[in-house]
Amino acid sequence: MKLTRKQFDILEALATNQKALTQRQLEEQTGHSLGTVNRVMKELTELGYIERSGITNAGFTALEPYRAKRAIFIAAGFGSRLIPITFNTPKPLVRVHGVRIIDHLIDACLQSGINEIYIVRGYLAEQFDQLLYKYPMIKFLENPMYNEANNISSSLVARYMLSNSYVFEADLLLSNPAIIKKYHYTSDFLAIKKERSDDWCFKVSDGVIVEEKVGGEGDDIWQMVGISYWDEADGHKLSQDIADIYASPGGKERYWEQVPLVYKKERYAVEVRECHDEDIVEIDTFSELKAIDKTYDV
Known part of the structure; x- marks a missing residue:
């Protein structure tokens, strides 16, 4: 029932x-x-x-x-804005205060009972093997197109695993593991309520995302956080819709979340789920990394 x-x-x-x-x-x-x-x-x-x-x-x-059964980490990219440190280290494996960025996310999943964990890797793929010493349950998915396509190529690799699944951008520095919840009533995307933002944002109506765009201001603007959850029905739809958009003209240049939020949005009703600035941060540049962890400021 x-x-x-x-x-x-x-x-x-x-x-x-x-x-x-x-x-x-x-x-x-x-x-x-x-x-x-x-x-x-x-x-x-x-x-x-x-x-x-x-x-x-x-x-x-x-x-x-309604239980989250698995987690998919999108971790194939180069992380060009974090040069020079990403010349030798994939961004999710960069250490902040001695701990790899991705570890906080994986630990939060395990704390919520999510033990089926997949990492989609590409750039310096073999370096992710180090995670197996601490997290032997991890399985890797290889993205051979990471250098030729946007992150939709990573979702294409994982498209049959998206039901009852979290999807993480693997380079987010998590401070509050409680935002990774065990149960979800429906598909949702984490976001931070803002009066104004120049970043990727959602326009929201009655708690449901109605538009994704860059920048915005007003009462219904939420700054996107790259963590989402997809229920069983939406996960099945995504498996086909991702493949269709990827194969369409210009499809390889899309961001993966644009499939349900832009190009096929009539098929989805994705709720926004609130978090706050102190819960999580995306380290975009080497300057931001140095500001957070002074050991890099040499």
Whole structure:
């Protein structure tokens, strides 16, 4: 039985906290009114999904279709803006305060129970083998087109694995692992609410992304963060749509997320999921790296 959104929100909160919560606590965590929480908890109790304000085994079973089952890391590119350090090291493997950038992302996945991890590699591919000492569960996908096409070529390699899957840009420095969630009701893209931005942004209406563009300002502008989740149905659609756009005129020059958000957007309703500047940062240039980690400032 498919859960309603409100049923999911309450079950997800109980599962994430792994303990019983009061209705007042559930009101704070879900954003639903106390009356709504009370009504939905009665529904969930009758279904056998909760008891004494805690989630049951049946409740965990009901959440299972919404669980993130795998993670795909897009890590094939050169990282030209981080020259000179990327001459010898792929950007995701660059160390910040002694820790590889990608490690924070992988650790957050494992913490959320996501153990099926794929890394799409290309530039200096063999260097990613070092990850296997710490993360023996990783599997590698090879992108032979990384130097001739945009990152849509990496999604093409992984297109049959996108259902119930996170997709990560592998060069994001994560500070708050809690933003990598175990359960998702629908496909979503992380973004930061901004008054104005010159970066890649989403225009959002009623919580759903309606446009992707560079730069913007206003109440509905969200700056894109390169972490998204794709539910089972959307993952199946992406497997075909990515191939179709890649094969179309100019398709090799596209960014992969433009498939569901631009070129085939009528087939998707991708929600925005909020995070904040302090949660994660993309290190775009060597100057930014030096500002974060003074050991590079020599």
